[in-house]
Amino acid sequence: MNKKYVWIVLTFIAMQLSTFIGTPLFFQIGTNVLHIDPQEMRVNAVGYWILFSFSVGLAIVLFLLRKNEKYTKIEKSEPLPVAESFAWAIGGIFMAFFAQIFASMLEQIIGINPGSENTQRILQLIKLFPTIVVISSIIGPILEEIVFRKVIFGSLYNRFPFWAAALLSSVIFALAHTEPVHIILYSAMGFVFAFLYVKTKRIIVPIIAHVSMNTFVVIMQLFLADKLKHYIQGGEQLIWWIGGFFS
Known part of the structure; x- marks a missing residue:
């Protein structure tokens, strides 16, 4: 490196x-x-x-x-045009949500309960100290994408094929969240963000997807969770599936 x-x-x-x-x-x-x-x-x-x-x-x-x-082969490659990259950024938000839904369902099949202590700690802290939302929704995701995708994944991708570099960097990304029980879910997110980075050759693309997902989670958990429970049976569990973890 x-x-x-x-x-x-x-x-x-x-x-x-x-x-x-x-x-x-x-x-x-x-x-x-x-x-x-x-x-x-x-x-x-x-x-x-x-x-x-x-x-x-x-x-x-x-x-x-x-x-x-430019140190990695991704950085040395020609990036997609801005318009196409923006389209992938928007599509990446939905890819991230679907990846979380699938990973969460897989975890439940093997006996892992939905819900994240990490997310709950962050939400409690936001309620006590609202400006923390800037960290969880903006600064945190930017730092994570630079560290785990641009640096770690980019360096691994110099030596290994995509699937291996994405898997290794995504597992590291998952373990960094200190919730090994949800390693499948966090790794799925990391894999999607790595794909977006390789596809567009622009780190801003997974950053946009990551920031958007975390912001959506904050809005859902802080402002809409209780209301949705009145209309959706098992609404809390559904919210966990649809972007219910900060990554």
């Missing part, structure tokens, strides 16, 4: 692990320096640090990518 791409992966890992230092630090600053109520600061410290760390992480990654150097 190119040295620049190694730094991008290390930045992403450091950003994820920084919460163990940053959250207590923000808590101490809030309670001891700003004299904020400790109970309130417990929530604020988590929210503020997530916003800070993800924003800084994205800034560093974009800085590392500032030069348009």
